[in-house]
Amino acid sequence: MSLGIQLKNVTKKIGSNTIIDQLSLDIHKGEVVGLLGPNGAGKTTTIRMMVGLMKMTSGDILIDGLSVSEKRSATAQKLGAIVENPDFYSYMSGLDNLRYFAKLQDKKIGRQTIDEVVSIVGLTESIKKKVKTYSLGMKQRLGLAQSLLHRPKVLILDEPTNGLDPAGIREFREYIRRLAGEQNMTIVVSSHLLSEIELMCDRVAIIQNGRLVRTETIKETSDQENLVKPSSQVVMELADSSKAEQILQEKLPTLETQSRGQRELLIQADKETTAKVIHLLAVQDHPIYRVRDSQQSLEDRFLEITDEKGEAYADAHSQ
Amino acid sequence: MLTLIRNEWFKLRKKPSIYLMAIIIVLLVIATGMIGKVTEDAHSVPDNWKEDLAAKSEQLKEENQEHANNPILTENNRNLIAVNDYRIEHDIKPGSQLSVWSYTVENVPLISVAGLLVMIIAAGIVSGEFSGGTIKLMMIRPAARWKVLLAKYLTVLTYGLLLVVLLLLASLAVGIILFGTGDSMIHLTVNNGVVSEENVLVYLLRYFFFSTIDLWMMVSLAFALSAIFRNTAVSLGVSLFAYLMGGTFTSLLAERFDWTKYLLFANTDLNRYVSGTPFVEGMTMTFSIVMLFLYLAVFLGTAFMTFTKRDIA
Ligand SMILES: Nc1ncnc2c1ncn2[C@@H]1O[C@H](COP(=O)(O)OP(=O)(O)O)[C@@H](O)[C@H]1O
Ligand SMILES: [Mg+2]
Numbered sequence: 269m270s271l272g273i274q275l276k277n278v279t280k281k282i283g284s285n286t287i288i289d290q291l292s293l294d295i296h297k298g299e300v301v302g303l304l305g306p307n308g309a310g311k312t313t314t315i316r317m318m319v320g321l322m323k324m325t326s327g328d329i330l331i332d333g334l335s336v337s338e339k340r341s342a343t344a345q346k347l348g349a350i351v352e353n354p355d356f357y358s359y360m361s362g363l364d365n366l367r368y369f370a371k372l373q374d375k376k377i378g379r380q381t382i383d384e385v386v387s388i389v390g391l392t393e394s395i396k397k398k399v400k401t402y403s404l405g406m407k408q409r410l411g412l413a414q415s416l417l418h419r420p421k422v423l424i425l426d427e428p429t430n431g432l433d434p435a436g437i438r439e440f441r442e443y444i445r446r447l448a449g450e451q452n453m454t455i456v457v458s459s460h461l462l463s464e465i466e467l468m469c470d471r472v473a474i475i476q477n478g479r480l481v482r483t484e485t486i487k488e489t490s491d492q493e494n495l496v497k498p499s500s501q502v503v504m505e506l507a508d509s510s511k512a513e514q515i516l517q518e519k520l521p522t523l524e525t526q527s528r529g530q531r532e533l534l535i536q537a538d539k540e541t542t543a544k545v546i547h548l549l550a551v552q553d554h555p556i557y558r559v560r561d562s563q564q565s566l567e568d569r570f571l572e573i574t575d576e577k578g579e580a581y582a583d584a585h586s587q
Numbered sequence: 588m589l590t591l592i593r594n595e596w597f598k599l600r601k602k603p604s605i606y607l608m609a610i611i612i613v614l615l616v617i618a619t620g621m622i623g624k625v626t627e628d629a630h631s632v633p634d635n636w637k638e639d640l641a642a643k644s645e646q647l648k649e650e651n652q653e654h655a656n657n658p659i660l661t662e663n664n665r666n667l668i669a670v671n672d673y674r675i676e677h678d679i680k681p682g683s684q685l686s687v688w689s690y691t692v693e694n695v696p697l698i699s700v701a702g703l704l705v706m707i708i709a710a711g712i713v714s715g716e717f718s719g720g721t722i723k724l725m726m727i728r729p730a731a732r733w734k735v736l737l738a739k740y741l742t743v744l745t746y747g748l749l750l751v752v753l754l755l756l757a758s759l760a761v762g763i764i765l766f767g768t769g770d771s772m773i774h775l776t777v778n779n780g781v782v783s784e785e786n787v788l789v790y791l792l793r794y795f796f797f798s799t800i801d802l803w804m805m806v807s808l809a810f811a812l813s814a815i816f817r818n819t820a821v822s823l824g825v826s827l828f829a830y831l832m833g834g835t836f837t838s839l840l841a842e843r844f845d846w847t848k849y850l851l852f853a854n855t856d857l858n859r860y861v862s863g864t865p866f867v868e869g870m871t872m873t874f875s876i877v878m879l880f881l882y883l884a885v886f887l888g889t890a891f892m893t894f895t896k897r898d899i900a
Contacts, residue, residue, distance in 0.1 A: 342729075351724075360598070364597075364601065368597055372725065
């Protein structure tokens with residue numbers, strides 16, 4: 269069994285509202301998956317069902333092969349989580365909070381483990397202070413600490429980057445990558461901001477109105493891959509697009525070109541072809557101001573997807 | 588289970604309010620002790636106490652003739668007369684002064700104060716986890732929900748027991764220091780005009796324990812409401828209202844309706860079956876104990892059902 273988490277047709281209805289609709293997703297061991305969606309998409313609800321706080325209306329969730337609805341206690345031992353806000357007992361110190369949650373775990377967790385986790389999340393200095401004096405970022409760190417105490421196989425974190433400063437997000441990202449890589453931990457991280465989790469995820473699952481819209485694999489493309497990567501659309505900014513098009517059609521008749529306005533030329537080309545194009549124009553003394561990949565960023569696509577659906581949703585409801 | 592209870596205590600111990608509550612109890616005991624000391628003369632007994640008691644009995648008999656249509660009053664007076672007769676006959680002088688025993692008995696109303704304080708803890712122990720959001724981090728861990736709830740209930744009960752025992756011990760300590768042990772260890776218990784002698788300590792402990800029963804019931808109610816509504820204010824408000832008004836309402840109803848005997852507050856005072864009269868004629872101690880357990884089962888049953896079934900959102 270190489271799946272860390274398996275969501276099988278998970279549906280949650282509250283009253284007559286369908287909050288999560290037939291959501292299926294397989295997450296491999298050692299994989300970091302981002303749950304991405306605008307506010308109210310159903311990320312937290314999905315997470316609540318994964319950790320057994322909410323029962324699903326239909327479908328099932330398997331954690332490391334065990335059903336949450338049948339074996340909640342066993343799945344609970346396998347996972348660590350933050351759900352919604354990192355809420356703690358504010359009248360106790362961070363350390364006492366951790367000691368308390370450590371005792372709620374079935375296995376014995378020593379002081380040494382606690383200290384270790386505290387230093388990993390960078391709270392050693394303030395761990396003896398009362399939680400009511402903590403900033404949101406510090407509470408997020410404490411939240412991560414409590415989720416790691418028992419060395420879980422599966423980590424589920426709801427909006428963990430909320431309240432972290434950029435340096436904190438970077439640290440967090442590196443740590444998450446390390447957990448997945450070194451300890452083969454299965455990790456789910458939710459966020460409504462792609463930029464905050466894009467770099468730590470292997471894959472993002474985009475959720476909208478309780479439905480899984482699509483999953484996107486995030487490739488850290490190596491140079492080698494880049495060269496053989498199938499052609500993509502490239503935008504060139506030039507002195508005169510129609511003249512450049514002429515030159516290129518002469519020398520590279522198979523090249524697909526399209527001028528857009530006076531100064532922009534779109535070509536369909538892989539990297540090597542692009543290099544050739546630049547060379548051809550340069551030797552003809554044709555000025556090239558800029559060359560860029562016109563492929564949309566994931567962010568753009570995310571916004572596009574959620575916008576479209578949002579509008580479609582709004583339309584459907586205004587009729 | 589023990590671990591879970593210890594964990595609840597771990598959190599409770601960090602709350603300043605539970606120490607404040609203990610201090611309130613001790614201060615109140617000291618205060619009643621002072622008041623008792625200042626007004627001590629009122630309790631002094633004359634040398635010719637036998638004539639004094641006989642005269643009082645005569646008065647009571649006259650009163651009974653005048654109010655022959657008031658069964659509660661006449662019953663009560665008859666019991667007083669029986670005690671007086673017993674004292675005269677067996678040469679048992681009434682407690683000459685306030686002793687630690689009579690003083691502690693006089694402190695029994697303070698149990699209501701302890702009850703109030705324990706209800707505050709009971710009303711918050713489940714709903715506080717919801718309003719603080721900590722219930723999530725608690726319930727994603729392996730312990731079953733019913734075990735967590737049971738641990739919380741037992742924690743509230745142990746805290747209540749501690750406060751009640753503190754009240755008892757503080758009363759005994761203050762009583763011994765201020766009033767001494769008195770000259771008689773005999774308590775006269777009267778039931779239906781029949782007088783019996785009892786060790787005063789046995790009497791005291793039973794009376795004290797029986798007087799805490801409505802405390803346990805109301806604490807259980809506050810706890811159950813806390814688990815059902817997940818709202819501290821609602822559970823405290825409702826249970827406090829019941830605690831303060833329940834007895835009065837039940838007394839009013841008892842005069843008119845027979846079914847009052849099924850109401851909770853008609854059954855909480857078991858002292859009535861040892862000395863005194865039941866709320867409604869025909870009620871027995873067994874009946875009341877069964878009723879108490881039925882109420883408890885309903886409170887806790889509903890609490891456990893909702894707490895284990897409902898989503899934690
Ligand atoms: N307890 C609840 N009762 C009714 N509706 C709820 C409840 N919890 C969440 N919802 C609804 O479910 C949807 C998804 O919420 P949530 O999972 O919190 O979204 P996200 O975490 O993605 O922002 C929202 O439209 C919200 O209004
Ligand atoms: Mg959310």
